[in-house]
Amino acid sequence: MIEKNALNELKKYKAKRVLAKVLTYVLLTLCAALILIPFLFAFVTSFTEPMGIFDFKWIPSPITTENYEKLFTDYNILGGLLNTLIYILPPITIGVLTSAMAAYGFARVRFPGRNLLFFSTLATVLVPGIITMIPSFVMYANIYNWVGTPLPLIVPGLFGAAMTMFFMKQYIEGIPKSLEEAAFIDGMSRGGVFFRIILPLSKTALIAQFVLSFNGAYNDYLGPLLYVGTKEELFTLQLVLQKIQTKGNTPYTLMTAGAVMALIPTLTMFIFAQRYFIEGIVMTGLKE
Amino acid sequence: MKLKTRNLKEYCWGYAFVAPLIIGLILFLLYPLVSAVVYSFSDYDLFHKPEFVGFANYANVFKDAVFWKSFKNILLYSLSVPVTIFVSLILSVVMNQDLKGMKTYRLIYFIPMVCSSVAVMFIWKWMYAPYYGLLDSFFTKMGWKAPLFLDKDHFIGSMVTIALWGGLGGRILLFTPTLRNISSSLYEAARLDGAGWWQIFFRITFPSISPITFYLFITGMTGVLQEFTNFNVISGGVFSETTIVPVWYIYLYTGEYGYQFGYASALGIVYGLVLTVFVIINFMAQKWWVKYD
Numbered sequence: 001m002i003e004k005n006a007l008n009e010l011k012k013y014k015a016k017r018v019l020a021k022v023l024t025y026v027l028l029t030l031c032a033a034l035i036l037i038p039f040l041f042a043f044v045t046s047f048t049e050p051m052g053i054f055d056f057k058w059i060p061s062p063i064t065t066e067n068y069e070k071l072f073t074d075y076n077i078l079g080g081l082l083n084t085l086i087y088i089l090p091p092i093t094i095g096v097l098t099s100a101m102a103a104y105g106f107a108r109v110r111f112p113g114r115n116l117l118f119f120s121t122l123a124t125v126l127v128p129g130i131i132t133m134i135p136s137f138v139m140y141a142n143i144y145n146w147v148g149t150p151l152p153l154i155v156p157g158l159f160g161a162a163m164t165m166f167f168m169k170q171y172i173e174g175i176p177k178s179l180e181e182a183a184f185i186d187g188m189s190r191g192g193v194f195f196r197i198i199l200p201l202s203k204t205a206l207i208a209q210f211v212l213s214f215n216g217a218y219n220d221y222l223g224p225l226l227y228v229g230t231k232e233e234l235f236t237l238q239l240v241l242q243k244i245q246t247k248g249n250t251p252y253t254l255m256t257a258g259a260v261m262a263l264i265p266t267l268t269m270f271i272f273a274q275r276y277f278i279e280g281i282v283m284t285g286l287k288e
Numbered sequence: 289m290k291l292k293t294r295n296l297k298e299y300c301w302g303y304a305f306v307a308p309l310i311i312g313l314i315l316f317l318l319y320p321l322v323s324a325v326v327y328s329f330s331d332y333d334l335f336h337k338p339e340f341v342g343f344a345n346y347a348n349v350f351k352d353a354v355f356w357k358s359f360k361n362i363l364l365y366s367l368s369v370p371v372t373i374f375v376s377l378i379l380s381v382v383m384n385q386d387l388k389g390m391k392t393y394r395l396i397y398f399i400p401m402v403c404s405s406v407a408v409m410f411i412w413k414w415m416y417a418p419y420y421g422l423l424d425s426f427f428t429k430m431g432w433k434a435p436l437f438l439d440k441d442h443f444i445g446s447m448v449t450i451a452l453w454g455g456l457g458g459r460i461l462l463f464t465p466t467l468r469n470i471s472s473s474l475y476e477a478a479r480l481d482g483a484g485w486w487q488i489f490f491r492i493t494f495p496s497i498s499p500i501t502f503y504l505f506i507t508g509m510t511g512v513l514q515e516f517t518n519f520n521v522i523s524g525g526v527f528s529e530t531t532i533v534p535v536w537y538i539y540l541y542t543g544e545y546g547y548q549f550g551y552a553s554a555l556g557i558v559y560g561l562v563l564t565v566f567v568i569i570n571f572m573a574q575k576w577w578v579k580y581d
Contacts, residue, residue, distance in 0.1 A: 024382055025389075031379065032396045035453065039399070041422050042411040053420050098308040105305025109298060117306060124317055126567070130514055130535055131560035134552040135320035135327055137542050141334060159312020190301035219404035221517040222535075226542060238406045245410075245524050252414045259407035270402040274395065277402070281461055 046257035053252050067257035077261060079233070080240035087150045087224075087236060088217035091157025096209050098160035100202060103168035104194050108180065121162050137226060150234060152227045157217075164209050167284050171205040172198060208280030211273050215266055237262055327553035334547045345554035355555060358532040359562075362513055364444045365533070368451035369508040373501060375452060376459035381493070383460070384467045394464065398457030409521035412450050413438075438522070440530040447518065455508075462500055470496045495579040502578045506570055510563055534559050 045053060046067055048060040071077045105111075106118045140146040146155075175198065183193050199206070221238045228234035235243070241258045244251065270277055328345055330338035349355060379397070383390045400408060415422050416437035427434035437446045470493065478488050516535040523531040527540075538559070541552035 021387065024385065024387065027382060028379070028390075028393045031456075032393055035396055035400065035456075037422070038411050038415050038453070042414060045414060056420060056422075056425070098312075102306045102309035105302050109302035109305060111299040111302030114302065117310060121306075121309065121313060124313055126564070127317070127321060128510065128514065128560040128563045130538065130563075131324050131556045132317060132320040133535070134538065134541065134549055134556050135324040136316070138327070138332075138334065138549050139320055139323065156312060156316040158308075159316070160309040162309070162313065165309055190298070190305075194305070215402055219406075221404075221406055221521070222539070226539070238404055241404075241406045241410070242521060242525070245413075247524060247526055250413065250417075250524070252417065252420075255410040256414060259410040262404050262407040266402045266404065267399070270399070277398075278461060281458060282465060 042256040042259055045253055046260050048253050050251060050253050067253045068261070070254060071257055071261060075240055075244060075258075076232075076235070077237065077240055077258070080235050080237035081265075083150070083234060084218060084236040084238070087153045088214065091154050092210060092213040092217055095157045095160050096164060096206055096213065098158065099164035099209070100168045100172075100199065100206060101194065102160055102165045103172050104198050106165070107169045107172045108177075109190065122166060125162050125166070133226075140227065147227055148231055148234075150224075150228055153220075153223050161213075163284070164213070168202065168205060168209065171202055171283070175201050204276070204279060205283065207273070208276040208283060211269065211276045212280040212284060214269065215277075218266060324553045324557055327550050328557050330550045332548075332550040332553075334549060338550065341550065345551045346558065348551060349554050349558050352555075354529075354532065355534065355537055357529055358534045358537045359559075361444065361530070362515065362533045365447055365451070365515065366509055366512045368448040368455070369505060369512055371448065372452050372455040373459055373504050373508065376456050377463060377497070377501070379456065380460050380463035380467055381489075383464070394457070394460055396457075397460055400454035401458050403454075405517040406521050408450070408454060409518055412446075413522050416446055440528075443530045447522070450518065451512070459504055462504065463497060466497050466500050467493070498578040499580055502570075502574050506567060510567065513563055513566075 044058055044060060045056070047063050047065065048056070049062070049064050049066065052060055102121075106114060106121075136152070137147070140152045144151070146152050179197055179201075180193050183197055188196070219238065220236075221242070224236040224239050228236070229239065232243075241255075241262055244255050244258050327338060329340060329342060331341050331344075332338040383393060416424075418424060418434075418436055421437075423437060424434040435442050437443075474492050475488060478492055483491065514535050515533060516539065519531050519533045520527075520536055527536060534555075538552055538555050541548050541555075
């Protein structure tokens with residue numbers, strides 16, 4: 001009798017577990033569907049004829065590539081992509097490097113004023129960007145005469161970023177000091193240690209920071225709008241995209257085709273560099 | 289003597305390593321920061337010399353109805369931050385089980401985070417489109433009356449929905465390792481003591497995740513309060529009382545609204561101070577609910 005009761009309890013417990021499992025999967029799948037449906041809807045729309053949106057079908061008839069063709073003929077989408085890459089690759093490759101350099105300096109080299117400089121650098125992270133937006137614009141217009149050129153988007157980034165430095169410092173502090181000491185005994189200089197030992201050992205962190213910076217810079221909209229927003233030949237991909245819609249005219253088939261095109265580079269990178277994205281986010285947190 | 293030269297060499301390396309970053313910050317952050325303060329006390333249009341006007345710009349900021357309207361809009365929109373954190377937390381707790389496929393779900397939820405705002409806003413503008421958009425068709429199919437999702441009564445709600453949709457993945461990613469690190473012996477002990485689900489959540493789970501929750505809240509708020517792209521793109525670059533937000537409003541002074549850089553700098557400083565005070569208050573208030581080990 002007791003045994004039978006226990007058996008019933010066990011069955012009940014097992015049934016409950018199975019039910020919980022099923023409910024978990026149902027909930028998670030429903031949420032995944034809600035995340036993916038807008039993408040799917042846009043993807044299908046991008047292969048629909050402009051008039052087809054008034055009677056939307058999940059399988060368009062006919063399936064057309066005219067929206068994509070139009071993006072290449074009527075809009076300078078390739079030029080936009082090329083401009084974007086030209087503007088963002090130098091600051092993020094060199095910027096990650098200069099940030100790592102500063103990180104190493106702060107982490108391992110002793111020099112007078114180190115703590116003061118470090119904390120002042122860190123404090124700059126707390127300054128809300130909106131305070132410097134207008135005076136930066138004035139500075140680039142007045143002192144450097146760079147408004148209407150992509151230089152304000154490129155040059156500051158070359159010097160590195162306080163946030164990137166901070167997280168690289170955390171990472172570098174985890175590298176054993178004994179490795180450096182061995183190299184010093186072999187007669188290597190500080191510079192040699194940084195380039196031959198620290199940088200190669202920080203590869204994961206460097207790639208993670210690079211991937212995140214690439215994503216941020218590629219998707220930036222306000223910066224390019226401020227500095228090259230009046231010169232169509234200097235437009236980044238995001239600005240070319242925004243030009244597809246005009247006041248009162250929203251050609252959805254073209255807009256969704258543009259969106260799909262713009263998503264390809266970052267999605268591809270995400271698929272191949274997932275690990276670095278995730279590591280970067282867990283390391284750096286979310287930048288918005 | 290030898291020791292001294294060695295020290296000197298070490299100092300030189302130190303300064304050389306940090307020099308680029310420091311120089312960059314002085315040129316491109318400190319200089320604009322100081323000039324923001326100077327401009328904010330002057331009348332300045334780029335073509336004439338700045339003219340000192342005292343606190344006139346600041347007085348005008350407080351009388352500027354459009355600015356405060358934009359502030360109200362963004363405050364309502366910032367509700368998306370706690371909402372997103374809450375939903376992410378629930379999903380993270382649900383996913384914190386020894387089940388197959390959780391990694392795949394996490395990756396799917398993360399996809400919107402790598403997408404450009406312009407592309408995402410195009411997609412959602414089409415989702416929200418009157419008559420033909422997917423949501424309108426869905427409402428109609430269900431026999432409900434579809435609202436105009438982007439009109440003045442629904443605009444902020446629709447924007448919050450997009451923020452929720454796009455913001456889950458990143459938060460889940462950060463909750464996951466923290467949840468996984470809570471020792472299972474704590475849970476077992478609580479269960480043996482007869483603690484219920486809610487008690488376990490508030491006594492064990494929540495204290496452990498409070499630091500990351502605090503972090504997500506602060507970074508989320510300061511980010512969202514400076515949002516520009518989403519509002520600008522979804523409204524086709526045309527602002528109205530409904531769609532204007534502070535950063536967009538300040539941006540207008542670099543062209544559309546003429547070059548009133550003195551006034552625009554004052555706007556930036558006032559808004560920047562609002563954000564900073566918000567952060568400071570939260571840091572002081574965290575002792576009431578954030579538990580660091």
